[in-house]
Amino acid sequence: xxxxxxxxxxxxxxxxxxxxxxxxxxxxxxxxxxxxxxxxxxxxxxxxxxxxxxxxxxxxxxxxxxxxxxxxxxxxxxxxxxxxxxxxxxxxxxxxxxxxxxxxxxxxxxxxxxxxxxxxxxxxxxxxxxxxxxxxxxxxxxxxxxxxxxxxxxxxxxxxxxxxxxxxxxxxxxxxxxxxxxxxxxxxxxxxxxxxxxxxxxxxxxxxxxxxxxxxxxxxxxxxxxxxxxxxxxxxxxxxxxxxxxxxxxxxxxxxxxxxxxxxxxxxxxxxxx
Amino acid sequence: xxxxxxxxxxxxxxxxxxxxxxxxxxxxxxxxxxxxxxxxxxxxxxxxxxxxxxxxxxxxxxxxxxxxxxxxxxxxxxxxxxxxxxxxxxxxxxxxxxxxxxxxxxxxxxxxxxxxxxxxxxxxxxxxxxxxxxxxxxxxxxxxxxxxxxxxxxxxxxxxxxxxxxxxxxxxxxxxxxxxxxxxxxxxxxxxxxxxxxxxxxxxxxxxxxxxxxxxxxxxxxxxxxxxxxxxxxxxxxxxxxxxxxxxxxxx
Numbered sequence: 056x057x058x059x060x061x062x063x064x065x066x067x068x069x070x071x072x073x074x075x076x077x078x079x080x081x082x083x084x085x086x087x088x089x090x091x092x093x094x095x096x097x098x099x100x101x102x103x104x105x106x107x108x109x110x111x112x113x114x115x116x117x118x119x120x121x122x123x124x125x126x127x128x129x130x131x132x133x134x135x136x137x138x139x140x141x142x143x144x145x146x147x148x149x150x151x152x153x154x155x156x157x158x159x160x161x162x163x164x165x166x167x168x169x170x171x172x173x174x175x176x177x178x179x180x181x182x183x184x185x186x187x188x189x190x191x192x193x194x195x196x197x198x199x200x201x202x203x204x205x206x207x208x209x210x211x212x213x214x215x216x217x218x219x220x221x222x223x224x225x226x227x228x229x230x231x232x233x234x235x236x237x238x239x240x241x242x243x244x245x246x247x248x249x250x251x252x253x254x255x256x257x258x259x260x261x262x263x264x265x266x267x268x269x270x271x272x273x274x275x276x277x278x279x280x281x282x283x284x285x286x287x288x289x290x291x292x293x294x295x296x297x298x299x300x301x302x303x304x305x306x307x308x309x310x311x312x313x314x315x316x317x318x319x320x321x322x323x324x325x326x327x328x329x
Numbered sequence: 330x331x332x333x334x335x336x337x338x339x340x341x342x343x344x345x346x347x348x349x350x351x352x353x354x355x356x357x358x359x360x361x362x363x364x365x366x367x368x369x370x371x372x373x374x375x376x377x378x379x380x381x382x383x384x385x386x387x388x389x390x391x392x393x394x395x396x397x398x399x400x401x402x403x404x405x406x407x408x409x410x411x412x413x414x415x416x417x418x419x420x421x422x423x424x425x426x427x428x429x430x431x432x433x434x435x436x437x438x439x440x441x442x443x444x445x446x447x448x449x450x451x452x453x454x455x456x457x458x459x460x461x462x463x464x465x466x467x468x469x470x471x472x473x474x475x476x477x478x479x480x481x482x483x484x485x486x487x488x489x490x491x492x493x494x495x496x497x498x499x500x501x502x503x504x505x506x507x508x509x510x511x512x513x514x515x516x517x518x519x520x521x522x523x524x525x526x527x528x529x530x531x532x533x534x535x536x537x538x539x540x541x542x543x544x545x546x547x548x549x550x551x552x553x554x555x556x557x558x559x560x561x562x563x564x565x566x567x568x569x570x571x572x573x574x575x576x577x578x579x580x581x
Contacts, residue, residue, distance in 0.1 A: 121482040141484040157575040
């Protein structure tokens with residue numbers, strides 16, 4: 056299922072690789088296993104969408120990749136290096152855009168550069184941020200406060216912030232989950248355009264199967280908690296796909312397979328076999 | 330702008346008018362209840378004392394409040410960042426805050442005998458640090474984990490995360506508490522000034538008015554205290570505008 060792991064220093068096929076991750080959170084009522092044999096392999100420059108039932112450990116997966124926590128067992132590798140802690144080559148965006156209310160949109164986007172590139176001149180930081188804001192259609196809003204923007208615009212700014220420092224790995228934890236359906240589709244297209252222009256490898260956590268097919272090069276289905284990799288689907292659609300692609304029979308077939316897999320993950324029978 | 334100043338001024342004038350009317354309608358003598366028209370002569374008669382005593386009250390209150398800001402913020406940081414410290418310190422803090430501060434006046438004046446300035450500042454501090462500690466603590470402990478993660482994932486240090494995110498995010502709560510603390514600090518200062526013998530400040534002036542049966546003076550002191558309280562409150566508002574003006578959403 057996962058591509059064979061390549062050793063450090065060699066040509067790296069998989070930029071992100073998680074092998075056999077197991078993890079349990081310690082709670083008052085004993086250990087709560089959340090991951091039980093998670094395997095993920097994301098080739099460089101591609102987009103992996105991860106779907107699964109609610110509470111199955113998808114967010115734990117993002118924290119593993121970001122180096123914010125270590126699994127009890129198993130390995131996490133980024134770019135041929137074992138992940139042991141946070142690294143500057145990661146960008147994150149969440150369902151909540153978590154913009155800093157006291158900063159302008161421009162200064163919000165610049166924030167990661169202040170950590171990652173402390174010596175970068177402000178003029179260059181602004182130029183980089185403006186380039187991204189232009190790409191997501193926020194030119195003219197750089198001087199506004201987050202509270203003056205709509206939910207969709209805030210999420211666009213949050214996406215800019217997550218990639219402003221040119222991360223190798225972009226981790227998206229349901230970034231479109233709280234948006235209305237039309238705004239969400241707009242942002243899918245924005246994400247597709249950013250992908251074409253920027254060099255990141257992405258992991259997208261989502262509850263939306265159409266989103267996973269539209270944005271993903273592969274869709275990884277996780278089982279119910281504790282999560283293991285249940286199913287991996289390669290999305291064989293053109294890279295410059297439009298929303299229309301979701302209405303083709305091919306996409307419909309993929310969505311159908313994914314839906315059945317989610318039902319299995321939820322512990323329910325596939326429809327018709329009650 | 331004119332409306333912004335005129336509205337409260339008119340409200341104050343109406344208040345003074347009603348007060349005057351109340352005293353006049355009841356025919357109260359000024360040893361029962363002084364009327365606003367008794368106040369200007371009282372202020373004029375003791376005008377030097379008002380400046381000297383008012384300044385003493387003001388500076389000791391501000392120093393006490395300043396200490397409350399520093400210590401309150403530190404305690405808030407400790408209980409905000411560490412659950413262990415929160416569990417350990419909350420009962421102590423609440424218990425301490427529940428003690429009526431008037432009962433502490435004899436205690437501290439025995440411990441620090443004769444140290445009138447110090448005792449007054451200490452009381453202003455003790456009565457006003459609690460709201461600051463609690464609000465900073467709550468502000469920090471309720472910081473959404475995503476806010477931390479966006480910087481932590483980049484390898485930022487705890488201090489950087491505090492400086493760039495936790496601290497500014499807590500400022501609106503901090504200033505909310507500071508407004509409460511500023512008026513509380515005056516209560517602390519005056520408590521010591523009034524209760525302890527040979528006190529100084531407006532509290533002592535009030536006490537001497539009482540001793541000498543000079544009721545208009547007592548009322549004049551109350552008005553002077555209210556005036557200082559308003560000044561300090563608006564000073565806090567000004568600082569809030571400068572440092573946390575972003576939290577003020579126009580039109581909301």
